[in-house]
Amino acid sequence: MSKFDSIRPFYDAEVNEAICNSVNHPMMKSIMDFTFPDVDDEIWKNQLRRTHSIRDFQCNFIYQSVQKVLQKSSEGLTTSGFEKLQKNTSYLFISNHRDIILDTSLLNVCLFDHGLVMTASAIGDNLVKKDFLKTLSRLNRNFLVQRGLSPRELLESSKLMSEYIGQLLLRENRSVWIAQREGRTKDGNDATHSGVLKMLGMGSDEKNLIDYFKKIKIVPVSISYEYDPTDALKMPQLMAEANAEKYIKEKNEDFITLISGIIGQKKRIHIHVGDVLNSELDNIATEFDNNNKQIQALAQVIDDSILQSYKLWPTNYIAYDLLHKTDKFKNLYTENEKSLFERRLEMRIDESNSQIVESFLAMYANPVVNKLKYENAI
Missing domain, CATH: 3.40.1130.10 (Glycerol-3-phosphate (1)-acyltransferase)
Incomplete structure (x- = not known):
């Protein structure tokens, strides 16, 4: 046994057996249906069964899954x-x-x-x-x-x-x-x-x-x-x-x-x-x-x-202005972007709780505060 066995990933020699043991798991089906919605189950299952290395698994399956996540969300x-x-x-x-x-x-x-x-x-x-x-x-x-x-x-x-x-x-x-x-x-x-x-x-x-x-x-x-x-x-x-x-x-x-x-x-x-x-x-x-x-x-x-x-987005500047009740960064976002962010705030948290509102806004505003420490003007 290697001293790292309790924490390490699979060795390539172990990959195929691990995949074959997991190929029929319902969560594997969910991942593959999401990634390859137009591909029959047997096709992706056979492709998985022919996978013998982490790199092949990452490149042929996980890479495609992440691309689908980016596309959809x-x-x-x-x-x-x-x-x-x-x-x-x-x-x-x-x-x-x-x-x-x-x-x-x-x-x-x-x-x-x-x-x-x-x-x-x-x-x-x-x-x-x-x-x-x-x-x-x-x-x-x-x-x-x-x-x-x-x-x-x-x-x-x-x-x-x-x-x-x-x-x-x-x-x-x-x-x-x-x-x-x-x-x-x-x-x-x-x-x-x-x-x-x-x-x-x-x-x-x-x-x-x-x-x-x-x-x-x-x-x-x-x-x-x-x-x-x-x-x-x-x-x-x-x-x-x-x-x-x-x-x-x-x-x-x-x-x-x-x-x-x-x-x-x-x-x-x-x-x-x-x-x-x-x-x-x-x-x-x-x-x-x-x-x-x-x-x-x-x-x-x-x-x-x-x-x-750190890349600052309109959401960061909007949150900063809402939190500090200012319009300091209004030239860096549109009214539409502000409305969308306020709508997100309204839908995701209890706006009657001022402490939660402040924490939610601060989560987005703090990167602006941090960047201001390095740049006197943005």
């Missing part, structure tokens, strides 16, 4: 920065995190379209408790982040995951996607948690942590949705946090959020990949001489990249 995906990446090269993509499945799925579509190495991607084990979902995630090159652990278990799990990420990047030439924090950003304030960077550093075989971070080629990624398809679903947790209450998820809440993110309306989407962090790491090494300060400085560098390259 968005007004298009645009990108920037991918042309700066090198082919046949692995990168550690650290991104803001808004949607459970789509963030990494869309990034992989973009990497494939640009002829670049696709990622192995972190996913919380709380999201794949159902056997079929766990199989599907392993077929899609996800590795598991173990949740709900004691401090001692968390330390061991973090070491294991760090070592696995290092193996992927440095020995297998496989890119890796990981979110900048545990869980999705729900209030629109994207921020890198130092714990994520500390975990990554655990796998270092370098004396100098910064040398290791340079070796794994960190690339910040910013993903921006014009409409967050799960915006209303994020409200209960935000309300609990605002009232200093412990938030307890409903049964199947993660699954409902996952499905809502896929089928919910997103309008336009933009993904920007930043530059590989290199000179920034040299500057950090020069300025700070202990690991904690270096990690805090690196978190700030990643934040700077993500926030500055």
Whole structure:
């Protein structure tokens, strides 16, 4: 047994058996009916049974599924920065995190379209408790982040995951996607948690942590949705946090959020990949001489990249003006766009609760506030 068996995706030698065991599952039929609505079941089943690698599964099935999601629930995906990446090269993509499945799925579509190495991607084990979902995630090159652990278990799990990420990047030439924090950003304030960077550093075989971070080629990624398809679903947790209450998820809440993110309306989407962090790491090494300060400085560098390259949409400017009762950005949206956003607000939340209204608007407005910190005028 490999030490990584508890968290790793399938090896290619395991793919065909996993697919054959899942080909008749009702959820597989739902995915294929959605992706290939005009194709007879036996045709896609036979094609699946002839699939023997993760790449073939991703390219022939998952890629097509994501294209159908974009077609049905968005007004298009645009990108920037991918042309700066090198082919046949692995990168550690650290991104803001808004949607459970789509963030990494869309990034992989973009990497494939640009002829670049696709990622192995972190996913919380709380999201794949159902056997079929766990199989599907392993077929899609996800590795598991173990949740709900004691401090001692968390330390061991973090070491294991760090070592696995290092193996992927440095020995297998496989890119890796990981979110900048545990869980999705729900209030629109994207921020890198130092714990994520500390975990990554655990796998270092370098004396100098910064040398290791340079070796794994960190690339910040910013993903921006014009409409967050799960915006209303994020409200209960935000309300609990605002009232200093412990938030307890409903049964199947993660699954409902996952499905809502896929089928919910997103309008336009933009993904920007930043530059590989290199000179920034040299500057950090020069300025700070202990690991904690270096990690805090690196978190700030990643934040700077993500926030500055975040694509602001009319929805962000409308929410800012509604929240602050101003017309500061009225030249950046139309009256029709404003009416549509107000209609969304009316349909998705209880407008009689001012706290919920403010939280909903702040979710969309905070990216504007964050960008204003970098640009005096937009």
